[in-house]
Amino acid sequence: xTASLRLxxxxxxxxxxxxxxxxxxxxxxxxxxxxKSLAEAYAQPDVAWPRxxxxxxxxxxxxxxxxxxxxxxxxxxxxxxxGLWRLNIAAGEQGRGYGRFAVQAVxxxxxxxxxxxxxxxxxxxxxxxxAFYLGLGFRPxxxxxxxxxxxxxxxx
Numbered sequence: 001x002t003a004s005l006r007l008x009x010x011x012x013x014x015x016x017x018x019x020x021x022x023x024x025x026x027x028x029x030x031x032x033x034x035x036k037s038l039a040e041a042y043a044q045p046d047v048a049w050p051r052x053x054x055x056x057x058x059x060x061x062x063x064x065x066x067x068x069x070x071x072x073x074x075x076x077x078x079x080x081x082x083g084l085w086r087l088n089i090a091a092g093e094q095g096r097g098y099g100r101f102a103v104q105a106v107x108x109x110x111x112x113x114x115x116x117x118x119x120x121x122x123x124x125x126x127x128x129x130x131a132f133y134l135g136l137g138f139r140p141x142x143x144x145x146x147x148x149x150x151x152x153x154x155x156x
Contacts, residue, residue, distance in 0.1 A: 005101050007051040007063075010038065017059050018052055024091040030123050037064045037086045048085070049109065053098055060093040062086065063102040065109060071119070082110045083119030083152075087129075103136055107155055116155050121148035 010018050019035045041048035047069050053061035064086040071081040084106050089098050107118050120138060122129050130149065138151035 004054075004056040005098070006054050007105055008054055010041075010050055010052060014052060014059070018062060021059060021062055021088055021090050023088050024094065026127065030128055031086060031088055034062045034086075034088055037062065037088075040064075040085075049106075051105070053089075053102055053105075055093075055096075055098070058093075059090070060096075060098050061089040061102060063088075063106060065106045067110070067113065068115075081117070081119045082113070082115045083117075099132060100136065103153075107153065111155050118153040118155055119150060120153075121145045121150045123147065124149050 008014065015038070018038065019033075021034050023031060037048075037050060041050045041064060047066050049065040049067055051063055051065075052059055053063060063084065065083065066085045067082045068080050069082070070077055070079065072079040084103060087099060087102055089102075103118070103120075110118055118138075119141075120133055121144075122133055124130060133151050136153065138153045141150045141152050143150040
């Protein structure tokens with residue numbers, strides 16, 4: 001990881017590169033492709049926060065946060081949360097700290113908006129990213145979201 005890491009909005013100039021970004025083939029079942037994330041962001045612009053991760057001029061990843069959603073989905077608004085919705089680090093770029101940078105960037109954005117916790121969910125199993133998230137300090141909440149485990153990181 002270098003000091004030249006930055007996030008960029010998706011624009012007409014970089015959308016094709018974003019769509020072309022791929023994780024390792026053995027991870028395809030763990031995270032949706034960027035094109036699906038961009039469609040979801042388009043459909044939910046009030047809550048989706050998609051960004052590309054660049055190291056210098058090199059595209060190394062994609063993240064999408066969700067901001068202030070009704071996590072329970074029951075319409076009561078009593079369980080409002082923000083967190084990391086998607087994280088796609090390019091196949092040849094993994095293991096270089098880009099995922100950590102992405103989580104820190106989402107945490108900073110949530111803090112900037114007054115949030116105090118960051119939520120993430122992951123597919124359980126030996127090939128999933130659980131160890132990565134636990135290593136960053138996320139703690140399982142005991143909840144599930146679909147077939148995924150939910151974890152939370154306090155932003156104090």
